[in-house]
Amino acid sequence: MAILEVRDMCKSFGKTEVLKGVGFTMERGEVISILGSSGSGKTTLLRCINFLERADKGQVIVDGKVIFDGSDTAKKSPSEIRKAQLNFGMVFQQFNLFPQYNVLENVVLAPKLLAKERPDFKKHKKEILAEIETNARDVIDKVGLTEKLMNYPCELSGGQQQRVSIARALALNPKILFFDEPTSALDPELTGEILRVIRALADKKITMVIVTHEIGFARNVSDRIIFMDKGVVAEEGSPEEVIDNPKNERTREFLKLIEQK
Numbered sequence: 074m075a076i077l078e079v080r081d082m083c084k085s086f087g088k089t090e091v092l093k094g095v096g097f098t099m100e101r102g103e104v105i106s107i108l109g110s111s112g113s114g115k116t117t118l119l120r121c122i123n124f125l126e127r128a129d130k131g132q133v134i135v136d137g138k139v140i141f142d143g144s145d146t147a148k149k150s151p152s153e154i155r156k157a158q159l160n161f162g163m164v165f166q167q168f169n170l171f172p173q174y175n176v177l178e179n180v181v182l183a184p185k186l187l188a189k190e191r192p193d194f195k196k197h198k199k200e201i202l203a204e205i206e207t208n209a210r211d212v213i214d215k216v217g218l219t220e221k222l223m224n225y226p227c228e229l230s231g232g233q234q235q236r237v238s239i240a241r242a243l244a245l246n247p248k249i250l251f252f253d254e255p256t257s258a259l260d261p262e263l264t265g266e267i268l269r270v271i272r273a274l275a276d277k278k279i280t281m282v283i284v285t286h287e288i289g290f291a292r293n294v295s296d297r298i299i300f301m302d303k304g305v306v307a308e309e310g311s312p313e314e315v316i317d318n319p320k321n322e323r324t325r326e327f328l329k330l331i332e333q334k
């Protein structure tokens with residue numbers, strides 16, 4: 074069974090139709106990269122799947138369970154939305170760390186807030202907090218930042234800050250991790266360290282959707298490539314199919330433009 078199925082997502086902002094019926098499915102452990110020129114709707118698609126934006130139409134199905142249905146007229150309550158969001162982790166172009174907290178505090182913050190809602194929290198507070206910290210140290214280790222545990226965001230490079238935001242997403246143990254151009258706010262010499270972390274997660278069979286302009290990386294890390302154009306999936310297939318032998322004229326043009334950069 075697919076871990077994620079996105080069906081017929083449609084989203085307009087005013088008169089601008091940004092998503093015009095986007096759909097795809099993915100299996101557990103799969104890595105999909107989404108390519109497409111600026112303005113094709115990639116960020117909007119990720120935001121709609123993650124409940125940061127409400128799609129006008131469409132469905133999001135996780136592990137066979139419908140978590141979003143655009144035809145529902147009843148709005149979900151904030152707590153229902155938060156619960157549905159927990160299926161996903163999201164890493165943005167901007168790192169969005171809390172400047173007043175150190176690395177460890179940034180990573181434990183959300184799990185702690187969540188734990189406080191558990192009915193058994195008061196009774197097992199000490200054990201629960203200890204477990205959260207152990208898990209946080211583990212994900213910080215996964216992104217190679219154990220030495221920076223007590224440092225503040227302003228003391229870290231952009232690449233290190235982005236690694237903290239990856240650790241923060243991993244700390245909630247999401248079923249699927251989404252990246253929206255995770256290296257585009259970084260100096261070119263810092264992109265490699267982020268790509269290596271994502272590669273290591275792929276090797277651990279973490280299910281990921283990556284929006285990126287790093288074509289070489291996408292070819293290397295992805296099981297499948299989706300090429301978006303003007304709010305639709307214009308082409309989809311293996312990296313060999315879509316990147317090396319694109320069938321769609323728009324895919325060809327896009328790849329040519331990227332090559333020239």
Ligand SMILES: Nc1ncnc2c1ncn2[C@@H]1O[C@H](COP(=O)(O)OP(=O)(O)O)[C@@H](O)[C@H]1O
Binds near residue numbers: 089091114
């Ligand atoms: N909140 C918004 N309000 C109005 N228009 C938006 C909003 N978010 C995105 N758009 C428009 O939607 C289109 C697609 O944007 P986006 O999803 O960011 O594309 P991409 O990530 O592929 O560059 C753009 O024309 C953008 O201006």
Ligand SMILES: [Mg+2]
Binds near residue numbers: 115253
């Ligand atoms: Mg974008």
